[in-house]
Amino acid sequence: MTTPATGASAAAPLISFTDVRQVFRLQGGGTGDPASATSRELVALEGVDLDIEAGQFVALVGASGCGKTTMLNMLAGLVAPSEGQVSLGGAPPPLPNMDIGYMFARDALLPWRTARKNVELPLETRGWDRARRAERAREVLDLVGLAGRESQFRLQLSQGMRQRVALARTLAPNPSILLMDEPFAALDARTKLTLQTEFLRIWEQHQDSERRKTVVFVTHDLQEAVLLADRVVVMLPAPGRIAEDRVVDLPRPRAEHLGDIQFTDQFKRTTHDLFERLEGAIGDRVARPVAK
Numbered sequence: 001m002t003t004p005a006t007g008a009s010a011a012a013p014l015i016s017f018t019d020v021r022q023v024f025r026l027q028g029g030g031t032g033d034p035a036s037a038t039s040r041e042l043v044a045l046e047g048v049d050l051d052i053e054a055g056q057f058v059a060l061v062g063a064s065g066c067g068k069t070t071m072l073n074m075l076a077g078l079v080a081p082s083e084g085q086v087s088l089g090g091a092p093p094p095l096p097n098m099d100i101g102y103m104f105a106r107d108a109l110l111p112w113r114t115a116r117k118n119v120e121l122p123l124e125t126r127g128w129d130r131a132r133r134a135e136r137a138r139e140v141l142d143l144v145g146l147a148g149r150e151s152q153f154r155l156q157l158s159q160g161m162r163q164r165v166a167l168a169r170t171l172a173p174n175p176s177i178l179l180m181d182e183p184f185a186a187l188d189a190r191t192k193l194t195l196q197t198e199f200l201r202i203w204e205q206h207q208d209s210e211r212r213k214t215v216v217f218v219t220h221d222l223q224e225a226v227l228l229a230d231r232v233v234v235m236l237p238a239p240g241r242i243a244e245d246r247v248v249d250l251p252r253p254r255a256e257h258l259g260d261i262q263f264t265d266q267f268k269r270t271t272h273d274l275f276e277r278l279e280g281a282i283g284d285r286v287a288r289p290v291a292k
């Protein structure tokens with residue numbers, strides 16, 4: 001078992017947000033005459049400071065609109081901060097970044113491609129040849145429990161299977177950074193637990209090695225955050241900001257015990273304590289922890 005990372009190491013962090021402010025200008029109203037056009041500013045993020053070390057699994061939790069996706073988009077190089085700095089390995093995040101895998105809440109599978117062809121997509125972008133693509137796609141589909149489903153199309157797959165395909169696609173090019181935007185939010189409780197377990201099993205395989213992936217995992221579900229992550233960062237909305245940054249000291253590996261961990265006193269205490277501190281401050285979309 002490893003000791004969870006504390007975020008306190010002297011090594012330079014892989015990811016760093018420094019006093020980040022993000023303002024979006026919302027256009028609206030007006031009569032067509034420039035003088036009458038209305039435009040207002042929306043402060044999506046304010047004073048965000050966050051360092052993440054390589055190999056750490058960090059969960060961002062918070063109500064809708066507190067800027068979680070915006071932070072992932074910044075790491076993916078899709079959004080540049082209005083003020084402050086976002087850095088990845090000491091430089092502004094590049095675009096495109098072939099070392100990043102980005103997974104969304106709803107599968108973004110192309111309906112005219114089979115499961116295997118969807119998984120091959122990021123490999124095509126990276127210039128892999130046909131044989132290597134097919135082999136790798138089969139391998140990762142197998143890894144997420146979809147062997148035998150390679151030739152099926154989106155419509156033939158359940159929501160859980162679609163998310164497995166999306167997970168396989170995210171993992172296929174073996175990126176060292178995973179940005180996960182509520183990847184399991186659309187699933188029923190049972191399927192969610194299965195996918196959490198499979199994902200964590202894959203991540204924890206390399207928990208003690210250099211190959212361990214850095215994960216930034218966005219969720220509305222405080223329990224999911226505590227269950228999976230080394231560290232839980234709680235955000236508040238309007239403007240989006242960080243309210244809490246806690247190390248989760250549940251031992252690893254956890255994958256094989258997720259169902260049981262949820263009923264341990266340590267888990268309940270951590271979740272409840274975090275929730276108590278934030279109750280009233282967080283939007284009601286954060287799941288309430290199981291009562292003690």
Ligand SMILES: Nc1ncnc2c1ncn2[C@@H]1O[C@H](COP(=O)(O)OP(=O)(O)OP(=O)(O)O)[C@@H](O)[C@H]1O
Nearest residue numbers: 024025042044062063064065066067068069070071
């Ligand atoms: N490109 C954009 N243009 C204008 N406003 C934006 C843009 N992107 C995000 N916003 C606004 O910034 C705020 C933060 O959005 P973001 O999507 O990061 O929130 P979130 O925490 O991911 O929310 P959710 O939990 O609902 O996904 C929201 O008010 C959103 O409307």
Ligand SMILES: [Mg+2]
Nearest residue numbers: 068069070181
């Ligand atoms: Mg979002």
